[in-house]
Amino acid sequence: MNTIEMKHLTKDYGNQRGIFDVSFSVKKGEVMGFLGPNGAGKTTAIRHLLGFSTPDHGTCRINGMDCFHKAKDIHRSLGYLPGEIAFMDDMTGKQFLKFAADLKGMKNQGRMQELMDMFSLDPRGRIKKMSKGMKQKIGIVCAFMDSPDLYILDEPTSGLDPLMQNQFVELILEEKKRGATILMSSHMFEEVERTCDRTAIIREGKIVAVEDMGTLGKSKQKIFTVTLGSKAEAEAFSRETDGVRQIKGNRVTVGIRGELSEFIRCLGKYRVLNLTEQKQSLEDLFLHFYGGDSHE
Numbered sequence: 001m002n003t004i005e006m007k008h009l010t011k012d013y014g015n016q017r018g019i020f021d022v023s024f025s026v027k028k029g030e031v032m033g034f035l036g037p038n039g040a041g042k043t044t045a046i047r048h049l050l051g052f053s054t055p056d057h058g059t060c061r062i063n064g065m066d067c068f069h070k071a072k073d074i075h076r077s078l079g080y081l082p083g084e085i086a087f088m089d090d091m092t093g094k095q096f097l098k099f100a101a102d103l104k105g106m107k108n109q110g111r112m113q114e115l116m117d118m119f120s121l122d123p124r125g126r127i128k129k130m131s132k133g134m135k136q137k138i139g140i141v142c143a144f145m146d147s148p149d150l151y152i153l154d155e156p157t158s159g160l161d162p163l164m165q166n167q168f169v170e171l172i173l174e175e176k177k178r179g180a181t182i183l184m185s186s187h188m189f190e191e192v193e194r195t196c197d198r199t200a201i202i203r204e205g206k207i208v209a210v211e212d213m214g215t216l217g218k219s220k221q222k223i224f225t226v227t228l229g230s231k232a233e234a235e236a237f238s239r240e241t242d243g244v245r246q247i248k249g250n251r252v253t254v255g256i257r258g259e260l261s262e263f264i265r266c267l268g269k270y271r272v273l274n275l276t277e278q279k280q281s282l283e284d285l286f287l288h289f290y291g292g293d294s295h296e
């Protein structure tokens with residue numbers, strides 16, 4: 001049985017806003033990315049999974065339970081991080097976390113402390129005076145502190161600096177190892193690439209692709225820039241090798257899919273001054289899903 005199962009879910013807000021016929025599932029122990037640009041419908045889909053909204057059509061289930069009718073039961077064993085966190089602003093971070101821990105019936109607060117250390121969070125100040133990043137850290141500690149088996153995270157790294165984003169990736173990998181099931185929406189292609197088994201891509205309220213990260217990795221093109229001994233050598237090398245994208249003086253940019261042996265063999269005949277790999281992001285890979293003329 002899938003842990004999360006959304007089937008043909010439609011919520012039409014009018015003027016083509018909302019989500020339309022959205023179907024995807026997340027298997028037990030799987031980490032699933034939910035990628036899409038602003039306004040694509042990620043939060044709308046997630047709010048349905050939390051039972052905060054009723055669908056016009058379709059169904060969503062978590063562990064076989066209907067997300068709207070069984071919301072309370074589902075929430076009991078769920079780590080949820082909302083996209084916009086509504087705190088009780090007058091509380092200090094510490095008071096809020098204690099309050100949330102009591103609500104969850106947590107006896108041991110060891111993990112809470114571990115998470116605060118992991119994210120260098122000092123929770124003593126009033127929440128209303130905290131920066132966006134600090135509030136986000138409190139949200140993360142709150143969602144993870146009782147180590148649930150299922151997480152639904154709406155743009156979890158929003159407001160975090162790169163160091164903390166890295167820390168978050170580590171946390172997800174740790175939870176994945178423990179066997180947790182995770183659905184996380186994101187704009188951050190790199191964190192999805194580093195953490196997820198599969199990713200669903202949503203655009204204008206519709207799922208445009210569900211991709212296995214392994215397959216994506218294999219179909220990814222590697223882009224190299226080679227600096228050769230001279231312009232003449234660059235030109236000769238370009239005639240001999242496949243996938244040339246650009247020649248600029250003695251520099252050649254080449255895109256290669258799959259094995260590199262042929263490229264290296266060919267390169268070996270020339271004087272190579274430098275060789276650099278240009279990382280191709282998931283963003284490049286998915287650009288055609290978001291691009292203007294690719295969704296006819």
Ligand SMILES: Nc1ncnc2c1ncn2[C@@H]1O[C@H](COP(=O)(O)OP(=O)(O)OP(=O)(O)O)[C@@H](O)[C@H]1O
Binds near residue numbers: 013018019039040
């Ligand atoms: N309660 C609502 N009433 C009317 N329209 C809504 C409502 N909630 C969302 N929408 C619209 O539905 C669309 C999808 O919004 P949603 O917040 O789900 O997108 P998102 O992918 O989470 O975007 P972002 O990345 O910016 O958070 C948007 O056009 C939004 O304006």
